[in-house]
Amino acid sequence: MGERVLMKGNEAIAEAAIQAGCRFFFGYPITPQNELPEYMSRRMPQVEGTFVQAESEVAAINMVYGASGAGARVMTSSSSPGISLKQEGISYMAGAELPAVIVNIVRGGPGLGSIQPSQGDYFQAVKGGGHGDYRLIVLAPANLQEAVDLVTEAFDLADLYRNPVLILGDGLLGQMMEPVEFRPGTKRELPPKTWATTGTRHHVGSKSVINSLVLDAPGLENHNLRLQAKYARIAQDEQKAELLHCTDAEVVVVAYGSTARIAKTAIGNLRQLGHKVGLLRPITLWPFPVHAFQEVIPHAKTFLTVEMSSGQLVEDVRLTVNGARPVHYYGRMGGMVPTHEEISAECLKVLGGAR
């Protein structure tokens, strides 16, 4: 504690989970996240934890379901194609209201795609991904210190709301090395897991059932209404975003994760040249940081969304800005990472149009 150590992103996320009290990890190999399960396989035995290499991503997420249902802090990680396979289990967990932290170190798609960084899983992460009406809390760190801090936060949010939380990284974040410090997060008051299936000896007189099946329609609608009320609470209380130079910015760049980091360099350079450019960086992708937009919209002339995807984030930006200002898009796909020069050029183009 208090000491800065140089670590690879995937390993830092794994260690952060252990520091957050996670003692169960179920995973399956896929690039570019392999260092995460590998680290867990070394580290878990040292802390009397459990690491299981499952037979598939499908099995891994269902092991997470079982472990979470039995009351444990539990994590799984994967990369895009593997996260697709986990969607069945994630939907069941959302339905059964089971907390867990799922890490997606996103790679290029669709299909087998590539193993290079991408943000192409944005829709899958924030719009559901599996079947049915549900939401995941989605956290998008932009550097390793933030990734480490958000892992602790992710476990707390999961336990507080009884909901799966997704950490949406990308191949860059997973593979880069940076100094990180493991520090305790703000302590939240967490409810006891009285619902966990640990055997009726632990809760005499009542029987715990973990389930997402509600056969009668009025009953299932009520269950959905309760879930929606929970999501509304999360949407109100748990938004997070970083604002940089937004008070006087004519162009506000909207970007998350690694892309936001590159955008920061572009914005710094443009500021030195006297251009009024700012950054709005969503840290929670769901709930979408609507409050931050409301703060920025009155001053901003125009928005430029930059993403490593084909125009996914920009849809939420347009929904939020709702026609009040023009919203532009710049993106790269398939594992291509935008350079700060490209982003600067786009900002200047938009600035020209805004004047």
Add this chain to the structure above:
Amino acid sequence: MAKVFERPKSLVDMQTHYCPGCTHGIIHRLIAEVMDELNFADRAIGVAPVGCAVLGYLYFTCDMQEAAHGRAPAVATGIKRVVPDGVVFTYQGDGDLASIGCAEIVHAAARGENITTIFVNNGIYGMTGGQMAPTTLPGDKTSTSPYGRDTKKQGFPIRVSEMLSTLDGPAYVARVSVHTVPHIIRARRAIKKAFQYQIAGQGFTLVEVLSTCPTNWGLTPLEALDKLAKDMLPYYPLGEYKDIEAGAKQ
């Protein structure tokens, strides 16, 4: 007057949704009787499947989890790793276990996961209305093999107990039946042994129970029991396929 027969304590006092003549009720009862006898209901955690036993989580007094289709052994793995002193079991049908959940059961068995699986094999998808199962016998008509299962086009039934007994992970694998009273008594013995092995930490245990589905077989309950004896037993021989205490196949 002394009571000689009553509902096991581990079975909830309620009407089940099973069809008349279905043998799920007998199998539920056997599990509950063993829970009572070995006195582990308060540390048991069951996993219900998708299929006819999907509402199984209602019928036992112990803690339960409802799994996605075929995933019960993975869910049970998660539970058992968190609650190692719990007694964890899955209750699965043939579509759930031998088709969509083939990977999960094979790997739970291969890991020697210390759980017990009760595998109910009636050779058909009951809940969805009588479609062909991976265990449907050659020639048998179902709603998706209306001309009878043609092994040239639809392949052959899977003998799960034989297959899993080739692995080193399982401690006990047995196939039993519930079509006569003596068979029911033997089935109970096998289920008890499976749970005893789990409690002793010996590894993965599975009891395959041959079962009937009068509704989807289009037979009366008695005709269904006859069909089990006449058609299923020759294809699915009963016996203990793996027993680490006995050392070898009996």
